Amino acid sequence: MSVAIENFVKAIYKNGKRDNNDTKPGNIAKELGISNAAATDMAKKLATKDLLNYEKYQPLQLTKKGTKMALLVIRKHRLWEALLFKMFDMSLHDIHREAELLEHQTSDFLANKISEYLGNPKFDPHGDPIPNSNGEITTKDTSVQLSNVQEGKSYIISRLMSDDKEFFDFCALNGLKYGNTLVVSKQFSNNKMTQILINNNTIVLNQDFTSIIYVNENH
Amino acid sequence: MSVAIENFVKAIYKNGKRDNNDTKPGNIAKELGISNAAATDMAKKLATKDLLNYEKYQPLQLTKKGTKMALLVIRKHRLWEALLFKMFDMSLHDIHREAELLEHQTSDFLANKISEYLGNPKFDPHGDPIPNSNGEITTKDTSVQLSNVQEGKSYIISRLMSDDKEFFDFCALNGLKYGNTLVVSKQFSNNKMTQILINNNTIVLNQDFTSIIYVNENH
DNA sequence: ATTAATTTTTAAGTAAGCTTAAAAAATTTT
DNA sequence: AAAATTTTTTAAGCTTACTTAAAAATTAAT
Known part of the structure; x- marks a missing residue:
């Protein structure tokens, strides 16, 4: 399967998670930086390969096979990042950029070697879960x-869900890092x-940032 | 520059070294597993990009720019192998196969990180020299x-110049490894x-093998 | 030195993965 | 509910990197 196809199913998977299943072609096209027409075309093609279900004007839905492909690419991405x-x-931004390319040129064999070397980690440096070699995410995300948090409570940063350099630069500057502790002193308007x-x-922080920073309550 | 282009200049560079500058399109085509026609086409295209000099029916000659591109790809390949x-x-065969893909998806920045991590090695695990970040090979090969060696003398294996699994399996089985010592007991016919x-x-060993095993005299 | 064989080149064609432009359908606004 | 806007789809076309088939040139064999 080509790089274009891997990126396409990956984009559907990611947008599905992020945007509450808004996986219509336009949304995927935007994610990938291609035209809507190209996304529609590709969707039709992948439907014939049993990677997704395509119905005109409907959101794109990955099949089991498509989901597994997406998760195996994501696995390689996150292992490289780690x-x-x-x-x-x-x-974080640099490792993301490199992983974005390496993920498509990595055999399952090598991915397993990397995983083993790292002690089969469950999370990457952003706090994102690393699927196992069967394309399954076994950790459950709380x-x-x-x-969406409450004033006055303490939290531990569990995930920085972004690809954006600006964001990561800001995080690095302010100690916003996977595993660090913060206290929510006030929520505005x-x-x-x-x-x-x-x-x-x-x-x-404004909502652009607080919507991509994930935390767990610090008990 | 595309993967196809990187592989093309790399093939010219490698065949130029190996086959005493027989870099006519057919030879490159064979190396890359494409048709002669495709090789001619690509040669013409790369000439317009100042990567090589093309004259009908003549061997392909890399320009300075083309040589540098080839050596930087080779650098990445060998760093990944290391x-x-x-x-x-x-x-050795497995690392070669992975490196063959990774080499095209590696920024100069990452290549330098890998090199640094490894202590800026001058040779890869086959004994092949690793070009520096300017695409120069500074080690001289003796x-x-x-x-081509003499009966009775002792030698140290300096290079196993192959991509072939069969060959590497044979080498692994018989202790033919970069750095090991051997004595030439007899040359036949x-x-x-x-x-x-x-x-x-x-x-x-027959000539298929002895022509790709390089040695230095053991003084 | 011809003839035969091989290699290189030219020409035409294909598939993948895009593009833009316009038509069709869905969605949002009023 | 109608009109305006946006999105999706269709259609036609482009580039890259190939292919096969045939013509032209080179190289090898007799």
Whole structure:
């Protein structure tokens, strides 16, 4: 299967999770930076390969086979991120960029070697779960978006769900890092803004950021 | 530049070295598993990009720019081989196969990180020299083919120049490994066959093998 | 030095993965 | 509910990297 196909099923999987199953061609096209027409074309093609179900004007739905393909690509991506992060002094954004390419050129055999070397980690450096070699995610995610938390409580950052350099630069600067602790000091105007205390600094985040930072309550 | 282009200049570079500059389209086509027509087409195209000089019916000659591109791809290939060989328990053939794909999806930045991590090695696990980040090979090669050595002398294996699984399996079985010592006990019929003593075993190699095993005299 | 064989080139054609433009359908706004 | 907007689909076309088939040139054999 080609890189284009792998990226296509991956985009459907990711957008499905993120945008509450808005997996219509336009949404996927945007994610991939291609035209809507190209997305429709590709959807039809992948339907003939039993990777997804296609019905005109309906959201695209991955089949079992398509989902497995997506998860195996995501597995390779996250394993590469984990490996590069551990071995080299590289930013989250940089490891993402490299993994984005390497993921398509990695045999299952090599992926397993990397996993084994790392001690079969369950999460990558963003806190995203790493699917196993059968394309299954066995960990269950109890984290919530930082936009959805309660004032006054303490939380542990569990996930930074982004590909964006600006965001990661901001995170690096402010101690927003997988595993770190923060306290929510105030929620403003319907959770559009969130004030947190982290590393003895008070910062205010808007929803662009609080919707992609996931946390678990700190008991 | 595309994968096809990177592989094309790499093939010219490698065949130029190996086959005494027989870099006519047919030879490159064979190396890449494409038709002669495709090789001619690509050659013309790359000439317009100043990667090679093309004259009808003449061998293809890489320009400075083309040579540098080839060497930077080869650099990435050999760095990946060195890394995978060091970190994971993988055969020479397996690391080659993985590196063949990874080489095209590796930024210069990452290549430098890998090199640094490995202590800027000058040779890969086959004994092949690793070009530096400017695409230059600074080590000078004094090794000779095992088909060209003298009876009775002792040599150190410096290079196993192959991509072939059969060959590597044979090497692994018989202790033919980069850095190991062997003694040439006999040359037969115009060097078509060579008898060597290695690891207390006597084995006879034909020219298919002795022409791709390089050695340095053991002083 | 011809003839035969091989290689290279040209020409025409294909598949993948895109594009833009316009038509059709769905969705949103008023 | 009708009109306006947006999205999806269809259609036609493009580029890359190939292919096969046949013509032209080179190389090898007798």
